[in-house]
Amino acid sequence: MWWGEEPRIIDTFLESYDFSGKTMIDFCTSGGSGISTSEGNLKELCSSDVNWLAANKFSSDTDVDTVRDWVQSLGIETKNNEWRKR
Structure with missing residues (x-):
């Protein structure tokens, strides 16, 4: 994300495919910008x-446990529910 906006390549990707009926989750890392514009x-x-x-x-210093907790809180099933251990 640059200055609160997604990179153009993400726009191109979304414009290229039909995501009708799909579930999407917007997430990013940023040192300061908000996510609301993107x-x-x-x-x-x-x-x-x-x-x-x-x-x-997420900030740049977010640890894997925080991301794991967030993903699990979404209530979605993942292809592999086991997280890779670091």
């Missing part, structure tokens, strides 16, 4: 029937 931009690029879960911004 969150709105991404939603505008997708059809209205995309299910958006709450966005989250």
